[in-house]
Amino acid sequence: xxxxxxxxxxxxxxxxxxxxxxxxxxxxxxxxxxxxxxxxxxxxxxxxxxxxxxxxxxxxxxxxxxxxxxxxxxxxxxxxxxxxxxxxxxxxxxxxxxxxxxxxxxxxxxxxxxxxxxxxxxxxxxxxxxxxxxxxxxxxxxxxxxxxxxxxxxxxxxxxxxxxxxxxxxxxxxxxxxxxxxxxxxxxxxxxxxxxxxxxxxxxxxxxxxxxxxxxxxxxxxxxxxxxxxxxxxxxxxxxxxxxxxxxxxxxxxxxxxxxxxxxxxxxxxxxxxxxxxxxxxxxxxxxxxxxxxxxxxxxxxxxxxxxxxxxxxxxxxxxxxxxxxxxxxxxxxxxxxxxxxxxxxxxxxxxxxxxxxxxxx
Amino acid sequence: xxxxxxxxxxxxxxxxxxxxxxxxxxxxxxxxxxxxxxxxxxxxxxxxxxxxxxxxxxxxxxxxxxxxxxxxxxxxxxxxxxxxxxxxxxxxxxxxxxxxxxxxxxxxxxxxxxxxxxxxxxxxxxxxxxxxxxxxxxxxxxxxxxxxxxxxxxxxxxxxxxxxxxxxxxxxxxxxxxxxxxxxxxxxxxxxxxxxxxxxxxxxxxxxxxxxxxxxxxxxxxxxxxxxxxxxxxxxxxxxxxxxxxxxxxxxxxxxxxxxxxxxxxxxxxxxxxxxxxxxxxxxxxxxxxxxxxxxxxxxxxxxxxxxxx
Numbered sequence: 001x002x003x004x005x006x007x008x009x010x011x012x013x014x015x016x017x018x019x020x021x022x023x024x025x026x027x028x029x030x031x032x033x034x035x036x037x038x039x040x041x042x043x044x045x046x047x048x049x050x051x052x053x054x055x056x057x058x059x060x061x062x063x064x065x066x067x068x069x070x071x072x073x074x075x076x077x078x079x080x081x082x083x084x085x086x087x088x089x090x091x092x093x094x095x096x097x098x099x100x101x102x103x104x105x106x107x108x109x110x111x112x113x114x115x116x117x118x119x120x121x122x123x124x125x126x127x128x129x130x131x132x133x134x135x136x137x138x139x140x141x142x143x144x145x146x147x148x149x150x151x152x153x154x155x156x157x158x159x160x161x162x163x164x165x166x167x168x169x170x171x172x173x174x175x176x177x178x179x180x181x182x183x184x185x186x187x188x189x190x191x192x193x194x195x196x197x198x199x200x201x202x203x204x205x206x207x208x209x210x211x212x213x214x215x216x217x218x219x220x221x222x223x224x225x226x227x228x229x230x231x232x233x234x235x236x237x238x239x240x241x242x243x244x245x246x247x248x249x250x251x252x253x254x255x256x257x258x259x260x261x262x263x264x265x266x267x268x269x270x271x272x273x274x275x276x277x278x279x280x281x282x283x284x285x286x287x288x289x290x291x292x293x294x295x296x297x298x299x300x301x302x303x304x305x306x307x308x309x310x311x312x313x314x315x316x317x318x319x320x321x322x323x324x325x326x327x328x329x330x331x332x333x334x335x336x337x338x339x340x341x342x343x344x345x346x347x348x349x350x351x352x353x354x355x356x357x358x359x360x361x362x
Numbered sequence: 363x364x365x366x367x368x369x370x371x372x373x374x375x376x377x378x379x380x381x382x383x384x385x386x387x388x389x390x391x392x393x394x395x396x397x398x399x400x401x402x403x404x405x406x407x408x409x410x411x412x413x414x415x416x417x418x419x420x421x422x423x424x425x426x427x428x429x430x431x432x433x434x435x436x437x438x439x440x441x442x443x444x445x446x447x448x449x450x451x452x453x454x455x456x457x458x459x460x461x462x463x464x465x466x467x468x469x470x471x472x473x474x475x476x477x478x479x480x481x482x483x484x485x486x487x488x489x490x491x492x493x494x495x496x497x498x499x500x501x502x503x504x505x506x507x508x509x510x511x512x513x514x515x516x517x518x519x520x521x522x523x524x525x526x527x528x529x530x531x532x533x534x535x536x537x538x539x540x541x542x543x544x545x546x547x548x549x550x551x552x553x554x555x556x557x558x559x560x561x562x563x564x565x566x567x568x569x570x571x572x573x574x575x576x577x578x579x580x581x582x583x584x585x586x587x588x589x590x591x592x593x594x595x596x597x598x599x600x601x602x603x604x605x606x607x608x609x610x611x612x613x614x615x616x617x618x619x620x621x622x623x624x625x626x627x628x629x630x631x632x633x634x635x636x637x638x639x640x641x642x643x644x645x646x647x648x649x650x651x652x653x654x655x656x657x658x659x660x661x662x663x664x665x666x667x668x669x670x671x672x
Contacts, residue, residue, distance in 0.1 A: 039469060091453055140642075149649040152400065152453065153592045157638040160585050168631035286461060293454055327468025327580070334404075334462025338440065341450040341458065 025294060028339035036332045045324060053322070054315025064314060066200035070272065072303070072310030073202075074099065074264040074281065076209035078288035079295070079302040080216055081133075081260030087220065087297050088233040088253050094140065094155025095261045096285025097162035098133035102262025103269045104166055105132030107185060107276040110192035110269075111174065121191040125266055133262015134255040136162065141254030145247040151254075159285065170278050183278035194271035205267030209306075212260060213299040220299070229253060261285065282313070283330070290337050309333070365496070371616045372500045379612025380508050381406070381569040381583075385590035386597065386604045387518055388562030392438070393594055394522060395555040396535040396662040399441050400456025402563050403587025404463020409434040409564030411471040414479065414571040414578040421481045423572045427507075427565065430572075434564020435557045437463055442556040446549055449666035464581065474578045482576035483507055483569075505573050507565070518601035531555060535660030538667040548667050563587065585638065592641050596648045598657050614640055 037047030058068050078095040085092035092098075106129035113121055136158060143149035170183040178186070194203040220226040232239040232246055239246055264284065269276050291309055295301030316329035385402050392399045399405075409430035417426025441459050444450040483505040492502040522528040530551060533541040538548045566586070571578050589611055597603035618633040652658060 039466075043469075093457065143646045143649070147646065147650050147653060149646050150592075150595065153588060153645055154642050156588050157585070157592075157642050160638045161635045164631045164635050168629055171631070172629060289457060290461070325469050325472040327465045327472070330461055330465030331469050332465070334458050334460075334465055337454065337458035338444065338462065341444050341455050342448050344450060345448045 021296070024340065024343035028336055028343050031339045032332055032335035035335050036328070039331065040324070040328070045322070050319055050322070050324060053319050054312070057318030058311035058315040063200070064318075066198060066202050067314045068307060068310040069206065070201045070203075070310070071313045072306040073205045073209055073271070074268055074284045075288050075291050075306035075309055076303050077205075077212060077264035077267070078261045078284050079291035079306050080209070080212050080299055081257040081264075082288055083292035083295065083297040083299070083302055084216060084220070084229075084260070085253055085257040086233075086292055088229050088249065089236070090141075090144070090250060090253060090257070091152045092137060092155050092254060092257050093152055093289065094137060094158050094258070094285070095264075095288050096281060096283065097155070097159035098136045098258040098261035099265035099268070099281055099285055100159075100162040100166050101136040102129035102133035102265030103276055103280055104162075104169065104265070105129050105262070106192075106266035107174070107188075107269050110188040111185060113192075114186075114189050118191055121189075122194075122270075125192060125270060126263065129266025130259040130262045133265060134257075134259035137254040137258025137261070138251060141251045144254070145250040166276065166280065167278055170276055174276065176275070184273075185276045188270065188274045192270060193274050194267060196271075201272065203267065203271030205264075205271045208263055208267055209303060212263070213303055216299040225249075225252075282326075286330075287313070287333060290333050293337065294340055367620070369496060369499050371613065371620055373503065374616035374619070375609050375613035376500065376504065376508060377574060377612070378615040379608035379610070380511055381566040381574065382586050382590050382593060382611055383511055383515075383604055383608035384566035384569065385563045385587055386593040386608060387514065387601055388434075388559035388566070389590055389594045390522075390559075390597065390599055390601055390604060391518070391531075391555040391562070392559035393663055394531050394535045394599055394660055395552045396538060396660055396665065396667070397442070397445055397552055397556050398452045398456060398664045399438065399459070399556060399559060400453060400591060401437060401441050401459025401463060401560075401587075402590050403583055403585070404460035404467075405434045405437045405560050405563035406463075406567030406570075406583045406587045406590075407467035407581070408437050408463045409567030410571040410582060411467040411474070411567075411578055413564070413568035414576075415471070415474055417479055417481065417572055418474065418477065423479070423481055423483050426572055427568050430564040430568035431561040432564070434560040434562070434567065436560070438557045438560020438563070439553075441560075442553050445666065446552045446556070449668060452664050452666075460587070468580045471578050471580065475580060476577060479572065479576040483573040507569050507573060515601055515605050522601060532660070535662055538662050542667075542669065552667075563590075566590070589637065589641050592645050595652070595659075596644060598652060599660065611637060611640070 033051060037051070040047040040050055056064070058064050078099060081098070082092050082095050106125040109121060109125045109128055137155070140151050140154040140158060143154065144151040167183070170185060174185045176182075176184055176186040194205055196203050197206065220229065228239065228244045228249055231242070232244060232249060236246065265280070268280060273280070287309055291302060291305045295305040312329055312332065316326055320326055385406055389399060389402055412433040413426035413430030416429045417423045420426070437459060441455050444455045445452045485503055485505050488502040488509070492498040494502070522531060530541065530546045533546060534548050534551045542548050567583060570582055575582065593604060593607045593611070596607040614637050618636050621628065621633055622630050
């Protein structure tokens with residue numbers, strides 16, 4: 001790279017820059033918004049006004065803030081789930097499908113025991129929702145652990161299967177007879193409904209996210225098993241040499257990862273929809289991948305980043321009324337991830353300027 | 363009567379398999395150079411939408427195809443810059459490319475959803491050859507992009523396995539440090555094949571919007587980009603093998619469509635699941651087979667190359 005007589009060289013840092021860790025996310029957000037504004041401008045919108053409207057819509061009112069939290073709940077749970085798997089270099093891209101399977105199992109409990117006010121309905125929904133999500137992930141973990149079958153492709157393929165399965169149910173056997181032919185099930189009983197909070201759509205699923213983050217933090221950083229996960233992720237060879245059971249850990253990690261995604265699905269049907277319906281998730285499983293990466297797999301950071309992305313989702317919804325397609329939000333998310341990835345270079349490397357004196361090696 | 367149905371299914375298998383084949387061929391090139399690009403789905407979608415828009419405005423599908431190639435190539439360039447120059451994590455960069463491509467395609471295609479293309483690629487029967495019974499209607503009564511793929515597959519096989527450039531390509535994917543030490547430009551080679559791979563993915567996407575459907579619908583690739591990534595493993599990184607895999611998946615698509623029109627009692631939702639379940643099962647079988655016969659991915663696949671660390 002030659003910039004006006006000086007040459008930029010990239011030099012490896014011995015210790016990753018800690019200030020860069022904090023600065024990069026903010027620069028990345030700024031850059032993603034900047035590039036996004038080019039697209040907005042050329043499709044006839046005023047970028048600054050659009051961003052202001054998004055921000056105000058997501059964080060500028062009581063309603064906006066509570067809606068942002070509503071979106072942040074599933075993003076936190078799925079984000080924690082995939083972050084756990086990513087720690088071990090297991091690329092669980094199947095959060096979306098695991099969420100749907102969790103929603104499916106929880107709905108099964110709610111519809112099978114509709115009489116209500118039975119105390120065990122809610123715990124059963126939580127348990128089965130988590131189990132279904134976990135088993136859905138385990139389906140890909142077993143071939144991964146035994147034969148090394150690429151989990152990226154298998155988890156992703158199962159997303160389509162899970163979504164089609166839920167569609168089959170809500171368009172077919174589980175369709176509410178009183179639902180005017182809409183693809184949704186009957187409304188859950190009160191016993192199967194998570195209580196609301198703050199007089200808004202925010203529901204008790206919020207505590208699932210917070211509790212899960214605390215448990216995950218303790219497990220990953222303060223237990224022997226968490227240590228094994230971290231070592232396996234950073235150096236699989238060393239893990240094997242130290243006698244860690246990688247095969248078992250792959251299965252366990254994917255099981256728990258899927259269980260958290262399943263819990264997200266359970267809390268969506270029980271806390272938000274109060275029924276299972278077509279198009280249950282606007283791609284939470286995919287957005288959560290970015291949430292996990294942006295938070296550097298730190299459980300508490302996942303909550304903060306999930307709130308940010310929840311806000312982005314709400315803001316994107318608000319500006320749809322001005323004719324901006326909802327896909328803009330996904331475009332911005334992709335851009336953000338590009339800049340975060342590019343920015344990571346700065347944590348491990350340093351840019352140096354040296355005068356170009358010809359003799360430089362190529 | 364029965365042979366007619368069989369011929370129709372086989373012919374549809376080829377059209378349904380062609381977009382997956384283009385995308386898989388592109389991914390084979392990138393992975394042979396050692397770069398895993400999981401952005402295939404995103405590159406296909408951007409190719410599909412940009413090709414569609416230009417073809418609609420110019421009434422010329424070839425112009426659309428050209429733009430789709432450039433758009434796919436440009437998308438791949440982003441991945442190349444991040445993973446080759448900046449040495450970013452290839453899995454995450456590829457996922458970012460798919461998310462970005464899905465969003466971008468949805469954004470720019472919003473006002474074009476559902477418009478039917480007046481001038482799409484049409485079937486052109488090959489004189490003489492299309493008159494051969496069975497083989498003729500199955501293989502030689504297609505659109506030009508299918509015929510082009512008949513030439514591209516052997517050409518890419520020849521390039522990869524029988525030319526100096528192909529040897530260099532494989533060396534870069536297997537052992538970049540060794541390739542570098544004999545004077546092969548690792549970075550340039552990787553850039554070239556990742557971008558070429560993106561162009562092929564762009565063609566694959568454009569095939570859907572310029573012939574197969576031919577309408578722009580959001581997320582119209584429906585996972586074909588991911589199936590293409592799986593197909594690369596099935597093909598053991600050999601362009602010649604991609605053809606069988608692609609037509610196999612195409613055949614499954616065709617069979618599912620055919621069963622739906624035949625009013626079978628199976629729910630269409632289950633029929634739609636078939637290609638995805640099949641991909642998972644095939645991937646498991648193929649991974650086992652590759653493991654037993656010691657046929658693996660290019661050794662340096664997924665690893666950034668750093669001259670200071672060799």
